[in-house]
Amino acid sequence: MTTPTTSTGERLPVRTDADVVRVRQLVRTLAQQARLSLVDQTKLVTAASELARNTLVYGGGGEAEVELVRDGARTGVRALFADEGPGIPDLDLALTDGWTSGGGLGLGLSGSRRLVQHFTIDTAAGAGTRVEIATWTR
Numbered sequence: 001m002t003t004p005t006t007s008t009g010e011r012l013p014v015r016t017d018a019d020v021v022r023v024r025q026l027v028r029t030l031a032q033q034a035r036l037s038l039v040d041q042t043k044l045v046t047a048a049s050e051l052a053r054n055t056l057v058y059g060g061g062g063e064a065e066v067e068l069v070r071d072g073a074r075t076g077v078r079a080l081f082a083d084e085g086p087g088i089p090d091l092d093l094a095l096t097d098g099w100t101s102g103g104g105l106g107l108g109l110s111g112s113r114r115l116v117q118h119f120t121i122d123t124a125a126g127a128g129t130r131v132e133i134a135t136w137t138r
């Protein structure tokens with residue numbers, strides 16, 4: 001395994017609905033550049049959109065870092081969503097289908113996890129939330 005090297009990356013604020021749209025567009029563009037299949041592009045964009053919305057709604061805003069990554073012959077897109085909000089006190093619960101602390105459907109986190117190849121969350125009560133996702137060419 002070689003270490004993935006970044007070729008193109010961008011950091012975007014996630015503070016408004018318009019920012020969420022921009023993140024979504026950037027992920028779509030990089031997913032196309034990475035030559036992900038149309039299905040994988042759509043899955044990744046959907047996951048990124050859900051995570052950006054969580055950053056905005058529950059994290060009180062934060063930022064997204066999206067980059068095209070390479071590992072030998074494979075290319076992929078990695079996206080990080082980070083906020084310094086209240087964090088998630090019970091991650092297992094938050095990842096349960098249908099569980100929401102607000103008025104959502106409770107499918108954003110659990111659904112996102114299923115839509116991408118790599119999904120990690122780093123969070124704790126009072127310590128903010130960082131979610132990293134990535135999908136590679138197959």
Ligand SMILES: Nc1ncnc2c1ncn2[C@@H]1O[C@H](COP(=O)(O)OP(=O)(O)OP(=O)(O)O)[C@@H](O)[C@H]1O
Pocket residue numbers: 050054055058059083085086087088094095099100101102103104105106107108109110129
């Ligand atoms: N960045 C975050 N900071 C703090 N809590 C979060 C964050 N992201 C998710 N959560 C918590 O995890 C719960 C589950 O998130 P998830 O996205 O699955 O559902 P939802 O946003 O409530 O509904 P939806 O299906 O509309 O996305 C949220 O209700 C919220 O309590």
Ligand SMILES: [Mg+2]
Pocket residue numbers: 050053054104107108109
């Ligand atoms: Mg959500």
